[in-house]
Amino acid sequence: MVTIADIAKKAGVAKSTVSRYLNGGSVSPKTKKKIEKIVEETDYRPNSFARSLKASRTNMIGVIIPRLDSPSTNAVLSGIDLKAQKKGFQLIITNANQQEKREIEDIYTLAKQKVDGIIFLAKQITEKHAEAIKKAGIPFLVLGQEAKHIPSIIHDDYGAGQQIAQHALELGHKKFLYFTVSGEDKAVGQERRNGFYSEVSKKENTKVEWVETSFHMNDAYEKALAILKGSEVDATFIACATDNIALAVIKAIHDSGSSVPTDFSVTGFGGYEALSFISPALTTVHYPYFDLGELAIQTMEKMINKKEVALKRTLSNRLIIKETTTKSK
Amino acid sequence: MVTIADIAKKAGVAKSTVSRYLNGGSVSPKTKKKIEKIVEETDYRPNSFARSLKASRTNMIGVIIPRLDSPSTNAVLSGIDLKAQKKGFQLIITNANQQEKREIEDIYTLAKQKVDGIIFLAKQITEKHAEAIKKAGIPFLVLGQEAKHIPSIIHDDYGAGQQIAQHALELGHKKFLYFTVSGEDKAVGQERRNGFYSEVSKKENTKVEWVETSFHMNDAYEKALAILKGSEVDATFIACATDNIALAVIKAIHDSGSSVPTDFSVTGFGGYEALSFISPALTTVHYPYFDLGELAIQTMEKMINKKEVALKRTLSNRLIIKETTTKSK
DNA sequence: CAAACAATTGGAACCGGTTCTTTTTTAGTA
DNA sequence: TACTAAAAAAGAACCGGTTCCAATTGTTTG
Structure with missing residues (x-):
């Protein structure tokens, strides 16, 4: 394997001169040409490890995701990937598999790998996270959840909840069932529900009941079936915390x-493409996941270049009315 | 940032001893304990660049995927991720976005980054690929498509096609419509269809018509709608090359x-979890994507350690009969 | 109990670059 | 032409590990 020392020897110059040539330092046109020739001949490529050992930038960005099998994660990732490709960043994607411990580990691992920055698709931000982020000491951007003192880009979950509620009220519904997830996930478990509730409770004679489930379709299915078979349901509108x-x-x-929507109107949150093909098509709030990913890279680039970025940025979303909701009888 | 020299100093030993401790060389139990304590206290992590500089292994595996927004890709990736995590490999996932040019580029980029091996989720393997793989000169494993001279793990697509056909014949269907994708994708576009056709044509009085579409749901939808509205359809069974x-x-x-299955029986290939929740639930062939991912890492580990691996390995799959297929009238 | 051997440990060199400091060359000016 | 400032190049140190070899310590054996 050809090294910088080989090049220097062949060109009759010092290692440092070759290094300067490679990194755009001051080199005379004459030597420049000499080195250029040798480099081409030998098809020399600098060893990126040796390089990263001393130099600080690697042009790699670490991305920590909570899970791989989620359409929303993938949409965000697609956006990140596209922009990163354009800007010449290489991505290191790590999957924390929903475990806080792994999230923390990944932060350290990526920091050691000298990534220029980390983008974190979060479920929640705990004290431990904050500590790890501080220790890592590199640009850090959180997506999907608000984090104090750490830059974040989030969705307007509260507003989305309100939009669903408004739609439901316009259709004349009064009694609601809301399938939520654990409040640990602030964005999905609290904001969406609070937005929904705040709007519904402005109107008189309305009633909302909650059911808590996990993100898994199986759980939600079992729980829903148990409730529906119990025949204690007087709700006509069922809002769910996610499309799934x-x-x-x-x-x-x-x-x-x-049947839907005859007996019950149903809504989700997310707006995944695949789900618009089911019958009946789901009424939902569409989230700009792809845009979020693109914006994330733009923001990260600014951070890496030590430019100012907003501590919190909120993306708006929009209600998509399809076939699972209809007027209350 | 704490380095190996710091640890050595605090523990009162030489750098080399700490290095040996970290890499499992001969260290007395006493010093082992001493070092262990310091490492824990300081939360020390070796700098992977320095490490890779001298040692040739990086413990990184590159994964090239064709797209991010595909459930099958994600399932494979989940399997890869889980096993890699267990074995201490770090993954670098790159998304080629269905472009051959980017696939080739990614092979070179990853090779430069000194990954120990590359796992390639392929749509097709061209001459250019073969050349890049050869040049890269590192362990290379292809998933999902057969490749001559390069180790691969594939699905039994031909057998899956046969299974669908057998099921259809058992239900008494005679006239078939098959939505295929381009033959460029050998596994999905050729094998599945050939398996289906071979089985159907064993029976007399059967008739199959083909329609070619892309992987995109929109395309398939438009095409299907045009055909159905044309009322020229005498098929009672529609087999589709993918679940989507x-x-x-x-x-x-x-x-x-x-309506389905009253007017038409419909089947897919894939067996994504999310789709088992649509109504009516899809009859499909379930592919062991997750297992494929796990097996990929196991195989790659062997290759990295220069052990023999099979040039081609085929995973079997199984038919899942749900609600979209029924007896022919 | 000393010699012979094995197990640990320390020290230095090295991996392939970058970067700081010093020396040499070149160009500009009086 | 001589002197000075600026540009270019060389040389050495360094990044944070690994690895080879020599030195030390501990153990076994005759």
């Missing part, structure tokens, strides 16, 4: 002999 | 006023 949960609930409704 | 295409076709059937 909505899908599971719709399945449960069908399997318990009722 | 099946989803789009079902939507088109509904939107053109027919």
